[in-house]
Amino acid sequence: MRRKTVTRTAMAGMSVLIATIMASACNNAAKEQGGDQAKPGESPTITILASKSTNFPENNAVIQEIRKRTGINVQVIAVDGPDYDNKLNTMIASGSPPDIFRVSSKAKMIDLVDNKVVMPLDDLLAKSGKNIVDNKGKYLKGAGYIGGKTYAIPNAYVLGNGLAIRQDWLAKLGLKTPATLDEYESVLKAFATRDPDGNGKNDTIPLGLSVASDQTFEHIFAAYGVPFKRGLLVDGKVTPWSIAPGYLDAVKFYNKLYQQGLVEPDFSTIPSLQEFEKLWNGKMGAFQFNPPGTTQNWLTRYIENPKPTFVYTIIKGPNGKGGNTRYVREDTGPWTFISSKSKNPEASMKVLDFLVSEEGDRLTWAGIDGKHYSMKDGKFEWIKPFDDAVQLRNEGGFAYAGIMQRLDGMEYQLMNETTRKGIDLSVNSPIPDAYIFGVPEIERDKKKILDDMELEFRTSAIVSKGDLDKLYADYKKKYLAEGGSVWIEQATAIYKKEQAELNK
Known part of the structure; x- marks a missing residue:
């Protein structure tokens, strides 16, 4: 895809965090240049900050194998997902960032680049990143491609x-798979009142x-074209989704379901894991999430015997359309960086x-061949x-x-037919949007405020x-x-410029 980087105006004032980062960088520049490099014959040590959703032993078979196969002493600092950003900010501000880390915010990414917290990767990719280039090369010129550098x-x-x-609940109650909002509501009512679990x-x-899992909301908004x-x-x-036509209609539909007792009553406060457990324990009839979770990785977590069966569907709204938010791979985060202090x-x-190679992908996903899994006749x-x-x-598996996830790697290869159908259905049913690669300047100060308001x-x-x-x-008035009005102006200017560049 052809795209020039959108010009970004530097902020007049920097946050305390960035100021601390820059002061630390200046004070330690000489020291960092000469380094604590590995001595001859020693393995270099690389630190990676990673997010975890469940606990696992720090020293395990897979991490030992990663070190063995790379010849590098890889040290992974695994923190709970909600604590990840705070941990990263603390490490950066202290002047001791991890060598490798990820962020999910495009605005934060720009700050990291502007303040030289991270380094350009083009030369490193050319020299030591063949697997990355082969697997993800055509998606590198997205949000992380700034000022002509990756x-x-x-x-x-x-x-x-x-x-x-x-x-299985649909079959038990003699219901067909819903495809419209009216059919969907009728099915949910049946799940609430006709004892589908037989207890x-x-x-x-x-x-x-659950508000802790954004994607659980997506299908009804999509049914209203949002x-x-x-x-x-x-x-x-370019209009924010919460100001766009259809948003209030979707909220009203959720309100109707809530008043009838058809949705999770604690949706605004329940943590993701606790909501997952209700699905695993056989108390939930419908759930929107990544198919590899719902119908693949969670199969051993469902307590029912026989195991529950699922069907994936698209719910169409008043205009006869529905689907999912469109996926833009080159802007699908999170984004992985190497610290400028590495x-x-x-x-x-x-x-x-290595992690994105076929070998690394198999190791990190399924463990060690011959110990955790085997390949017999393919x-x-x-x-x-x-x-x-x-x-x-x-x-250490998973x-x-x-x-560093490999595209179309072992995870996808091992998916069952139901899961593959779920992925294909959601990926291939996009609804229109006005996607922008650039970040409106106002997001630096106002994004969290506006998101919290919504x-x-x-x-x-x-x-x-x-x-x-x-x-x-x-x-809407508030x-x-x-800042919503300013966002519209800035986002529209970015959109028009990017569309003109794409159409050249």
């Missing part, structure tokens, strides 16, 4: 986001929902290149007890796969018994005054 490697990994419905009680949760958390072209202007950036690149088989995801994670409105409106039209009018 500063970040996009994840570019698309797993889809599919609405899965308990197929003699009306204690099921028809639709799982791309979740993305701009939409309205009268020639004492051995070439070793860092070698580690990343057929993959787990070696017990590592067919249990918990047992495999205790050995634990490091998220650091979330506060959405959660309060879904449970409200009041006048939603009035609540929404008040929200949103636009707080």
Whole structure:
């Protein structure tokens, strides 16, 4: 894809964090240049900050194998997902950032580049990144391509986001797979009142929902033509999703479901893991999430016997359309960086290149061939007890796969037919949007404020018994005054410039 980098104006004032970073960089420049390099015969040490969703032993078979195969002493600092950003900010501000880390915010990425916290990767990719270039090369010129240089490697990994419905419950109740909002509501009512789990009680949760997992909301907004958390072209202007036509209609539909007891009652506060557990424990009828989770990796977590079965579907709205927010691989984060303070950036690149290779991908996903799994006549088989995801994670399986994911790697190759169908359905059913690669300047100061305003409105409106039209009018007025109007102007200018460049 042809695209020139959007010009970004430097901010007049820097945050305390950035000021600390720069002061540290200046004070230690000479020291860092000469380094604490590995002595001859010693393995260089590379640190990686990684996010984890479940615990696993720090010293395990997979990390030992990574060190053995790369010849590099890889040290992974694994922190819980919600604590990741704070840990990274603390390490950067202290002047001791990890060699390798990821961020999910495009605005933060620009700050890191502007303040020389991260280094350009083009020379390193050319010298030591063959596997990365082969696997992700055509997606490198996205948000991480700034000023004609590659500063970040996009994840570019698309797993889809599919609405899965308990197929066995549908069959038991004599219902067909819903394809419209009316059919969907009828199915959810049946799940609430007709005892689909057969325990003699009306204690099921028809639709799982959690603000801690954004994707659980996406399908209903899409049914009303609203791309979740993305701009939409309205009268020639890039308009925030929460101000776009259809947003309030989607909120009203959620409100109707909530008032009937058809969605997770604690959706605004329940942590993701606790919501997952309700699905695993057989109490949930429909859930939107990555198919590799719902119908693949979680199969050993479902407590029912026989295991539940699911079907993926698209829910169409009043205009007869539905789907999912469009995937843009070159801008699909998070993005991976190498710190400008890395004492051995070439070793860092070698580690990343190994992780994205076929060999590294197999190791980080499935563990060690002959110990955790085997390949017999081209057929993959787990070696017990590592067919249990918990047992495999205790050995380091899955634990490091998220650091640098290979496109169409072992994870995808091992997916069952239901999961593949879920991914294909969600990826190949995009709804229109007004995607921009650049970041409006106002996002640097106002993005969290505006995002919090939207979330506060959405959660309060879904449970409200009041006048939603009035609540929404008040929200829009405040949103636009707080920076939404400026965002529209800046985003529209970026969109027009990028579209002109794409069409050259």
